[in-house]
Amino acid sequence: MSTAVAGAISPGWLELREDADAGARAADLLGPLRAHLAGRAARPLVVRDLGCGTGSMGRWLAGRLPGPQHWVLYDHDPALLALAAARLPGRTADGGAVTAEAHRRDIARLRAADLAGTSLVTASALLDLLTGPEVTGLAQACAGAGCPALLVLSVVGRVELTPADPLDGPIAEAFNAHQRRSRGTPVPVTLPRPTSRKLGPDAVDAAAEAFARAGMVVHRRPSPWRLGPAQAALTAEWLRGWVRYAVEQRPALAVPAGPYLRRRLRQCAAGELRAVIGHEDLLALPAGG
Numbered sequence: 001m002s003t004a005v006a007g008a009i010s011p012g013w014l015e016l017r018e019d020a021d022a023g024a025r026a027a028d029l030l031g032p033l034r035a036h037l038a039g040r041a042a043r044p045l046v047v048r049d050l051g052c053g054t055g056s057m058g059r060w061l062a063g064r065l066p067g068p069q070h071w072v073l074y075d076h077d078p079a080l081l082a083l084a085a086a087r088l089p090g091r092t093a094d095g096g097a098v099t100a101e102a103h104r105r106d107i108a109r110l111r112a113a114d115l116a117g118t119s120l121v122t123a124s125a126l127l128d129l130l131t132g133p134e135v136t137g138l139a140q141a142c143a144g145a146g147c148p149a150l151l152v153l154s155v156v157g158r159v160e161l162t163p164a165d166p167l168d169g170p171i172a173e174a175f176n177a178h179q180r181r182s183r184g185t186p187v188p189v190t191l192p193r194p195t196s197r198k199l200g201p202d203a204v205d206a207a208a209e210a211f212a213r214a215g216m217v218v219h220r221r222p223s224p225w226r227l228g229p230a231q232a233a234l235t236a237e238w239l240r241g242w243v244r245y246a247v248e249q250r251p252a253l254a255v256p257a258g259p260y261l262r263r264r265l266r267q268c269a270a271g272e273l274r275a276v277i278g279h280e281d282l283l284a285l286p287a288g289g
Contacts, residue, residue: 011054011083016234018056021124025152026221026281030064036148036285037066037119044068044096048115050107050123051075055084057124057152058100062089065120067096072118074103108134112144120148127154127282128179128203131196135203136210142284143214149284153223155179157201158278159242163267167253167260174246174253176201181249204280211284219283229271236268238277 037045045065049057052073062069071088075081081102088100108130115121121142127135142149157176161168179200199206208218227235243261247254267273 011080013237014054014056014080016237018054018059020225020227020231020234021056021153022060024223024225024279025060025124026223027064029150029219029221029281029283032219032285033120033148033150033283034065040119044070044099045119046070046072046117047120047122048072048118049074049084050110050121051126051129052084053080053124055087057122058084058088058098061122061150062098063093065092067092067094067098069096069098071098071100072103073100074105074107076104078102078104108137110138110141112141115141115145115147118145118147120150122150123152125153125155125279127151127207128200129198130203132199132206133196135199135207136213139207139210139214139216139284143211143216143286146286148216148286149211150281151207151284152281153279154204154207154282155201156204156278156280158224158276160276161264162274163272165260165264167256170250170253171243171246171257171260174250175242178245178249204282207282207284211282215287216284217287219285221281223279223281225275225277225279227275227277232268232271232273235273235275236265238275239264239268 044067047069049055049071052058052075055073058071058073062071069092073081073084075084081104085100085102088098090098092098130138138149157172159168159172180198180202182197204220208220211218239261243257247257264273
C-alpha cells in the first residue's frame with residue numbers, strides 16, 4: 001500500500017484512506033477510457049483489478065463505466081478478496097449488472113494469453129510496489145492482449161506539509177529511498193523474487209516508458225491527496241508510517257524523528273496541519289483503438 005505504511009496492509013487502513021483515494025483519482029482519464037470501451041462489441045466488460053484490497057477501485061470505477069461488467073479480483077489475502085467481492089456495487093449507473101470472481105494469483109506472471117477477452121486492467125496504489133521487469137511484463141501483457149490499463153494513485157515522492165518544518169525534507173528523502181528498497185515485506189499481491197528492487201516513486205515514469213515502448217498511448221494526470229482537518233485521522237496514520245519507514249531507512253534520523261512526529265501529531269490533532277501527498281494516475285490505451 002504504497003502511499004504510507006508499506007507492508008502493513010490492513011482492512012482498517014484501506015477503509016481509512018478510501019475517501020481520500022476517491023477524491024484524488026483523476027476522473028478526467030475516464031473520458032478517453034470510455035471512448036475506447038464504447039468501440040467494443042463484447043459485453044459484459046471484463047475488468048481485472050490487480051491487488052484489489054477491499055475493492056475500493058471497483059466501488060469507485062464500476063459506476064463510472066457502462067454496464068454490464070464482470071470484475072476479476074486479484075489479491076494475496078483471502079479475507080480482502082472476500083470483502084472486495086462482497087462489496088462491489090450490484091449495478092452500474094446505467095443499470096447494468098456487476099458480477100465478480102476472486103483469485104489468489106501472482107500478477108507478476110500475467111501474460112497476454114491470460115488477458116484474452118479482458119476489457120480493462122486496473123490497479124490502485126500498486127505500481128510503486130513492482131520492479132522494473134514486472135512493470136515491463138505488465139505493459140507487454142496488456143499490449144499483447146490489446147486491452148487498456150488504468151493504474152492509479154502511484155506515489156511520486158513529493159510531500160508538502162503546511163506549516164513547513166526543517167525535518168520535512170530529510171524525512172521525505174529517507175522515505176523515498178525506503179520505497180526503492182528490495183522487496184522483503186508483504187505486498188497486496190503475491191510476487192516472486194522477494195529481494196528484487198521496487199520502483200517506488202520512479203514507478204510512473206517507468207510504467208509510462210514501458211507502455212509506450214509496447215506501442216500503447218499513455219495519458220498521465222496528477223492525483224494528489226489533499227489532507228486537512230477533516231482528514232486528521234488519515235493524516236496521523238500516514239505520518240506514523242512515513243516517519244517509521246524513513247527512520248528504518250536512515251537510523252540516524254531516530255533521535256530527531258521522535259520529537260518531530262509528536263510535534264506533527266499535535267498539529268494534526270489541533271487541525272493546524274495540512275498535507276499534499278503526490279500521486280499520479282496513468283491510462284494506457286491500445287494505439288488506434
